[in-house]
Amino acid sequence: MSSPGATGANNSRTGRDVLGQIVNALTLGGIYLLFATGLTLSWGVLDVLNLAHGSIVMFGAFSTYLLLQASGTVLALPVLTLFAAAVGALLSTLLQLLVFGPIRRRAATRGQAELSVLIASIGAGLIPVAVALNLADAEVMNLPRETASTAIHQLGPARISTLQIAIVVLALVLTGALAWWISRTSSGRALRTIAFDPTTAEQLGVPVGRLSALLMAISGALAGGSGLLLAANANAIAPHMGDGLLLKAFAVVVLGGVGSIGGAVIGAFVLAFAETFAVAYVAGELRDVIAFALILLVLVLRPQGLISRVSWQRA
Amino acid sequence: MTALQVEDIAVHFGGVKAVDGVSFTIEPGCLCGLVGPNGSGKTTLLNAISGLVPLTRGRIVADGETVSGRSVPQIARSGIRRTFQAIRLVPELTVLQNVMLGADDGRRVLDGLLRPKRAARADRDARDRALQALARVGLEGAGSSRPGELPYGHQRRVEIARALAADPRLLLLDEPVAGMSPAERAEIGELLMSLRESGMTQLLVEHDLRMVTQLTDHLVVVDFGRVIADGEPATTVLDDRVREAYLGRATARRRPAPSHRSGGALRTSEGS
Amino acid sequence: MNETLLMTGLSYYLIGLAFQVVLRSGVFSLAAAGFWGIGAYTCALTVPHLAWPISVLLAVAVSAVLAVVLAATLGRLRGLYLGMATIAFDLLIVSLAFGWDSLTGGALGLYGIPREASPLMVGAFAAVATVVVAMVQSRAGGRFVDVLRTDEPLARSLGVETGRLRVAMAVLSGVLGALAGALTPLIFGVLGPEESGFPLVVLGLMIVVIGGSGSWVGPALGALVVTMLPELLRFVEEWRDVVYGALVVVMVLFAPSGLIGLVKRGQTALRRRSADESEVMTT
Numbered sequence: 001m002s003s004p005g006a007t008g009a010n011n012s013r014t015g016r017d018v019l020g021q022i023v024n025a026l027t028l029g030g031i032y033l034l035f036a037t038g039l040t041l042s043w044g045v046l047d048v049l050n051l052a053h054g055s056i057v058m059f060g061a062f063s064t065y066l067l068l069q070a071s072g073t074v075l076a077l078p079v080l081t082l083f084a085a086a087v088g089a090l091l092s093t094l095l096q097l098l099v100f101g102p103i104r105r106r107a108a109t110r111g112q113a114e115l116s117v118l119i120a121s122i123g124a125g126l127i128p129v130a131v132a133l134n135l136a137d138a139e140v141m142n143l144p145r146e147t148a149s150t151a152i153h154q155l156g157p158a159r160i161s162t163l164q165i166a167i168v169v170l171a172l173v174l175t176g177a178l179a180w181w182i183s184r185t186s187s188g189r190a191l192r193t194i195a196f197d198p199t200t201a202e203q204l205g206v207p208v209g210r211l212s213a214l215l216m217a218i219s220g221a222l223a224g225g226s227g228l229l230l231a232a233n234a235n236a237i238a239p240h241m242g243d244g245l246l247l248k249a250f251a252v253v254v255l256g257g258v259g260s261i262g263g264a265v266i267g268a269f270v271l272a273f274a275e276t277f278a279v280a281y282v283a284g285e286l287r288d289v290i291a292f293a294l295i296l297l298v299l300v301l302r303p304q305g306l307i308s309r310v311s312w313q314r315a
Numbered sequence: 316m317t318a319l320q321v322e323d324i325a326v327h328f329g330g331v332k333a334v335d336g337v338s339f340t341i342e343p344g345c346l347c348g349l350v351g352p353n354g355s356g357k358t359t360l361l362n363a364i365s366g367l368v369p370l371t372r373g374r375i376v377a378d379g380e381t382v383s384g385r386s387v388p389q390i391a392r393s394g395i396r397r398t399f400q401a402i403r404l405v406p407e408l409t410v411l412q413n414v415m416l417g418a419d420d421g422r423r424v425l426d427g428l429l430r431p432k433r434a435a436r437a438d439r440d441a442r443d444r445a446l447q448a449l450a451r452v453g454l455e456g457a458g459s460s461r462p463g464e465l466p467y468g469h470q471r472r473v474e475i476a477r478a479l480a481a482d483p484r485l486l487l488l489d490e491p492v493a494g495m496s497p498a499e500r501a502e503i504g505e506l507l508m509s510l511r512e513s514g515m516t517q518l519l520v521e522h523d524l525r526m527v528t529q530l531t532d533h534l535v536v537v538d539f540g541r542v543i544a545d546g547e548p549a550t551t552v553l554d555d556r557v558r559e560a561y562l563g564r565a566t567a568r569r570r571p572a573p574s575h576r577s578g579g580a581l582r583t584s585e586g587s
Numbered sequence: 588m589n590e591t592l593l594m595t596g597l598s599y600y601l602i603g604l605a606f607q608v609v610l611r612s613g614v615f616s617l618a619a620a621g622f623w624g625i626g627a628y629t630c631a632l633t634v635p636h637l638a639w640p641i642s643v644l645l646a647v648a649v650s651a652v653l654a655v656v657l658a659a660t661l662g663r664l665r666g667l668y669l670g671m672a673t674i675a676f677d678l679l680i681v682s683l684a685f686g687w688d689s690l691t692g693g694a695l696g697l698y699g700i701p702r703e704a705s706p707l708m709v710g711a712f713a714a715v716a717t718v719v720v721a722m723v724q725s726r727a728g729g730r731f732v733d734v735l736r737t738d739e740p741l742a743r744s745l746g747v748e749t750g751r752l753r754v755a756m757a758v759l760s761g762v763l764g765a766l767a768g769a770l771t772p773l774i775f776g777v778l779g780p781e782e783s784g785f786p787l788v789v790l791g792l793m794i795v796v797i798g799g800s801g802s803w804v805g806p807a808l809g810a811l812v813v814t815m816l817p818e819l820l821r822f823v824e825e826w827r828d829v830v831y832g833a834l835v836v837v838m839v840l841f842a843p844s845g846l847i848g849l850v851k852r853g854q855t856a857l858r859r860r861s862a863d864e865s866e867v868m869t870t
Contacts, residue, residue, distance in 0.1 A: 049667045051674065051785075099836055106840075114667050115615060116839050119792050123835025126789055130828035243785060247678040250671050288682035295675050299668065300660055365744060391746035403741045405734050412730055419727040421747030425755055427728035428719060438726040481746070 019158035021280050022273075027164040027233060029272030030171035034226035035245060036252035036264050037175050038092075038219030044259020045195040046212055047110065048100050049118050052125030053223055053249060054242030056091050059128040060084035060224025061231035062239070065141055074144055077163070077232060081225050088224020089217040095124055096216035101209060104198070125242075132239035141237045150232075167229050172265070174222065179261040191215065195259065244288060251291040254298050270294075316379050318343040318516040319364070319485055324373030324383070326359050326540075333359040335540035337373075341485075341518060341533065346511040348531035348548065349520045352560055356540040357520050358400070361487050364518070365397050366390040377485055388421055396478035397487035402470045404462040410473050411458035414445040417480035441480070448476040452506060468499040475506065486510070486517045492526065504530055524561075528552055536560070590706055594774045596814035597709045601767035602787070603794030603806025604720055605760045610800040611724070612756040613736030615666055617788055618657060618673040619764030621680040622650045624783035626765030628684065631697050631772040639703040639773060643712075646769035647762055654761030658754040665739075677784060684780030696779035697772070704773040712770065716763060720803050723759065732756065764791075789831055796838040 035057050042048045064080045064087075075083075099120050107113035150163040182188035193201040194208055202208050230245075231237045251271050256263020271291060278286045319341040326334040334356045341347045351357045362368045364375055366387040375383040382390050396417065404413050418441035426434040449455055452472040462470055471491055478486055488507070492500040504526055507517060511532075521527045527534065527548065534548040538560040544551045551557060558567040605619035629646040630639075637645070661672050684691050691697065724732060734742045735749055742749050772778040790813065798809025820827055 043667065047667075049671060099840065102840060111613070111666060112843075115610075115670075116843060118615075118667065118670055119796065120836045120839040122785060122789055122792065123832040123839070125785065126828045126832030126835075130826060130832070133828075134825050240781070243678060244682060247675055247682070250675050254671070288679060288686070292675050292679040295672060296660060299664060299672055367740070367744075387740075387743040388746045388748050391744055397744060399741075399744075403738055405730075405737045407737070408730065408733055415727075416730050416734055416745050419730060419745070419747075421731065421742075421745060422751075424728065424731055424748060424752040425723060427725045428722040431722060434726050434728070441727065477745075 017157055019156060021276050023155075023158050023160050023164060025269070025273040025276035026168050028276060029269035030168040031226055031230050031233065032248055032252050032272055033171040033175060033265055033268035034167075034229070035223050036249040036268055037178065037261060038222040039249045040253045040256065040259055040261070040264050041178075042216060042219045043253065045191050045215055046096075046100070047104070047114055047117070048096075048216075049114065049121070050092075050095070050100075050216075050219070051118060051121040051246065052091075052095060052128070053121075053219075054244075054246035055125040055128040056088050056220055056223045056242075057227035057230070057245055058237075058239065058242035059091065059132060060088040060227035061237045061241075062128075062132045062136070062141075062227075063087040063224075064228055064231075065143070065237055066135065068144060077150075080143075080232075081228050084228035085221040085225035088220035088222070088227070090220070091128070092216040092220025092223070093213050095121070095220075096213050099124060100216070101212060129239050129242065136239055139238060142235055143232060143237070163229075163232060167233065170229075171268075175261050175265060178218070182261070187211065187214075247288060247291050251295050254295050316343075317341060317376075318345065318378060319518065320374075320376040321360075321364070322374040322376065324360075324363060324375060325371045326356075326363055326368055327371040332540050334363065337537065337540070337542050339535045339542060339545055341516060343516050344511065344514050345533050346507060346517045346519065346531045347533040347535065348527040349518060349535050349537065350522070350524060350527055351537040351543075355538045355560075357537055358489065359540075360537065361397065361489055361518070361520055365395060365487060391481075392421060394481070394484035395487065396481045396483040396485075398471070398474045398478060398489055398491055400489045400493060402462075402467070402474055404470060404473060404477075406461065406463050408461075409458060410454070410460050410462060410465070411442070411445055411449070413462060413473060414448055414458075414477045414480050415441040417448070417477035418444040418482075444480045444482070445476070448480040449473075451479055451510075452476045468495055468502065471495070471503065472506070479510075484516065486515055488517060488519045488521075490520055490522060492521070492523060500526060524552060591774065592814060593706050594704055594709045594770075596810055597706075597713045598767045598770050598774065599790065599794060599813055600713055600806055600810035601716055601763055601770070602791045603798065603810050604716055604803060605763035605767065606791040606795045607800050607803065607806050608720060608723075608756055608763065609760045610795055611736060611802075612732035612752065613739070614753050614756050614760075615670040616658075616661075616673045616757045616760060617670060617791075618654070618676050618757065619760045619791060620783050620785075620787040621673070621677040622654060622761040622764040623768035623771075623787055624677075624680040624684055624780075625653060626650050626768030627772055627778055627783070628691055628697075628768075629765075630769035631700050631778045632690070634701055634703070634773065639701070643766070643769045643773075647765050650765030651758060651762050654758040654765075655754070657761070658757040661757075662750060662754065674788070677788065681780060681784040684783065691780060694780060696777060698777040700772045700776045700778065702773060702776045704770055709770055709774070712766060716766065717803050720759070720763075723755075724802060786828065789835060793831060793835050793838075796835055796843070799844055801844075 035053070039050065039053050042050050061084060064084050067083060068075065100117050103116045103120060104113045107116055150161045152159050152161045182191060190201065190206045190211055193204060193206055194211060198208050248271060252264055252267035255267030255270055256265070271294060274294065275287055275290050278290050317340045321337055321339050323336055323338050324334060325332065325336055337360060349357050349360065359368060363370055366382070366385060370383050373383070374381055377393065377395060380393065382393060382395065385393070420437065423434070423437070426437070446458065449458060452475055454469060454472055454476065457465060457469065457473070462473060465473065475491070492503050495503070500523065507519065507530060510517060519527065519531065531548050534546065534551045535542060536544040536551060536557045543556045543560060544554045555567065562570070602619065602623065609616045609619070626646040629649050630642045633645055634642040657676065661669060664672055685694055687693070731742070731747050731752055734745065734747065735752055739749055768783070794806050794809035794813050796809070797812050798807065799805030817827065820830055823830055
């Protein structure tokens with residue numbers, strides 16, 4: 001299974017330097033943040049727990065692989081990231097328009113809507129994985145060396161690559177922009193109204209359908225883009241890489257509180273650091289157990305997460 | 316022994332004092348009314364008695380047993396049953412099955428598997444009680460229908476039947492005639508009176524002051540989470556504080572209280 | 588009929604039952620898939636050393652204990668939070684199955700497992716499971732789970748110990764999943780780590796979505812359909828998962844109560860139409 005960060009510029013197998021691990025953890029945190037933000041937003045605003053999210057992350061990466069194979073040319077990483085984001089956005093928007101939206105409209109109660117959407121998303125999530133399994137020519141694929149290679153800088157005793165810097169910066173900038181958009185603009189306020197109650201929002205003239213689609217598009221774009229960055233950082237694309245990531249995304253969302261972007265930032269880096277240091281200094285098998293343990297701990301002790309979901313209720 | 320004793324209870328939600336020091340007593344067999352303007356705390360009071368909200372202070376005693384602090388299922392099983400403002404029946408079950416739920420023992424969730432013979436007996440028992448309860452509310456033939464197929468007034472009666480099937484010692488009714496026509500209200504009123512005649516102790520939360528004053532033998536009026544009047548219905552509604560609470564101080568002062576018999580001013584002003 | 592196909596169908600039925608139990612009671616637990624894995628590996632690892640009935644019972648017992656612990660831990664969760672936590676549990680089991688090489692054989696899994704299963708044996712387990720589920724959901728038990736699903740606070744106001752009921756349903760679901768898991772390596776002789784996890788959740792949900800979640804009959808119907816599907820879908824061999832996924836989506840969208848729900852809707856429509864017609868004729 002993929003182990004993001006393990007093959008980054010500071011290989012945990014060769015270096016026990018703390019600074020190097022910190023760089024790894026920061027990069028990992030950035031990636032986790034990118035793909036968890038979409039999940040926490042769709043859950044917090046639309047009551048959609050999209051379990052196809054992991055598959056979309058994977059397919060973002062995989063589609064760029066297909067693109068590279070088809071075009072035969074070497075494309076720069078930023079271009080590929082945009083392409084992956086576009087694919088992710090497309091898939092998520094289709095899901096929202098064709099599946100989640102209609103289900104929620106037809107459901108009798110909120111509980112029914114949640115469950116139906118959950119089940120449908122599990123079914124839908126199988127499709128990209130199956131496609132990838134069929135079209136893939138290897139169990140694990142790599143991006144071409146020219147694309148994946150990146151400049152490495154010396155930062156004191158540690159080494160950090162441009163890619164790693166880009167990931168962290170991108171993650172923080174994008175989520176910051178999203179947080180600003182949601183809290184400061186009228187569309188953001190409209191989203192909060194939808195989170196409070198979609199019917200009320202509809203009556204108030206909010207274009208619920210369009211905004212929901214937009215939100216899912218953003219969620220998908222973040223997912224797809226993060227998939228490619230993850231693939232580039234780990235230099236591996238595997239059809240099943242999405243499932244394990246979903247577990248991590250859950251942990252981030254639960255730690256930070258459903259619907260909270262600020263919480264996602266905290267959750268992503270807490271998880272990344274906990275994982276990186278546990279794996280480096282205790283045992284490699286602990287990686288996924290940490291995510292699960294954190295989920296259980298938070299859910300049992302403080303179900304609303306470290307930062308409460310309350311903010312969404314104040315429409 | 317009194318059927319229900321509410322002893323200086325308070326229910327605070329964060330900063331809001333929904334109930335702030337309420338005490339009253341209900342005698343067995345009484346049809347007691349609980350009224351008050353919107354936001355007075357009467358629904359919260361009912362929720363406190365049935366255990367849905369915790370008490371910040373005070374005690375609730377039913378038939379000599381303290382019920383406050385127990386869980387909702389425990390309180391229900393101790394004989395305190397209620398209806399809700401919105402009708403809550405299970406749409407996929409038949410009317411009879413819905414009413415049988417009132418008679419089922421909610422502790423025995425696995426009896427079907429672990430004690431099949433007892434479960435069979437309990438089921439027959441529940442069915443008998445449910446049929447009796449349905450007859451009691453005048454809906455003998457409705458057992459095999461689905462709740463959704465019945466008119467609103469009948470659904471309300473099914474809810475009452477479900478409470479009756481539990482053979483409760485205290486029946487709490489939360490605005491049972493909301494949204495009903497005058498004819499339907501009269502029917503429900505008659506049902507409650509006949510229940511009183513058979514000895515049932517009831518606490519009725521209602522908006523319809525006329526109906527409440529005619530039906531009940533004891534009236535408690537609350538406002539801002541406190542009891543402002545408590546006693547015989549006809550005199551209580553004429554109490555100055557009660558009139559002020561409903562009409563506002565200026566109007567209450569302008570319109571003098573009518574004579575004891577007619578109770579006119581309140582009838583015209585409330586009109587609902 | 589092919590013996591393996593029959594036994595596969597019966598094990599699908601058990602998985603479907605596992606999901607029916609929780610879905611009918613409104614408990615959002617999808618942990619049956621994880622317990623399938625626990626049951627499967629417990630049985631596969633002990634069968635070379637113990638008689639197969641003991642292995643199966645051990646697998647079920649271990650899962651029952653773990654299911655109680657899990658249900659108690661997650662007891663306060665509802666809705667999507669519970670769904671998510673139980674999926675996390677399933678994913679963790681898959682992860683352990685892949686990662687704990689020394690125990691589970693890692694990505695390669697286990698093989699050479701004695702194929703002790705026979706249609707009679709699997710059928711017997713399925714029959715027992717059916718009786719258990721039918722009895723649990725009979726009489727008051729059925730009313731309790733229906734009211735729990737519809738309106739939990741109402742159930743509590745009726746004196747139902749909903750906490751106890753939720754745990755019971757979650758544990759029963761886990762046990763059924765574990766039973767299905769324990770039997771599978773005995774049917775095929777091999778066990779791989781990728782078998783539990785999402786595809787299994789989809790399988791279980793698909794069976795209930797197709798057949799209906801009202802009683803054990805739904806999973807029986809659903810398992811029948813799902814077992815036949817690979818035959819019908821022989822021409823789309825590698826794309827089977829795509830069809831499964833799409834099927835689930837379509838069913839959730841257009842027939843949420845499954846085939847049984849469609850039949851019932853058809854009956855109601857027919858009843859109403861003939862009532863309307865007779866009204867027209869008499870006026």
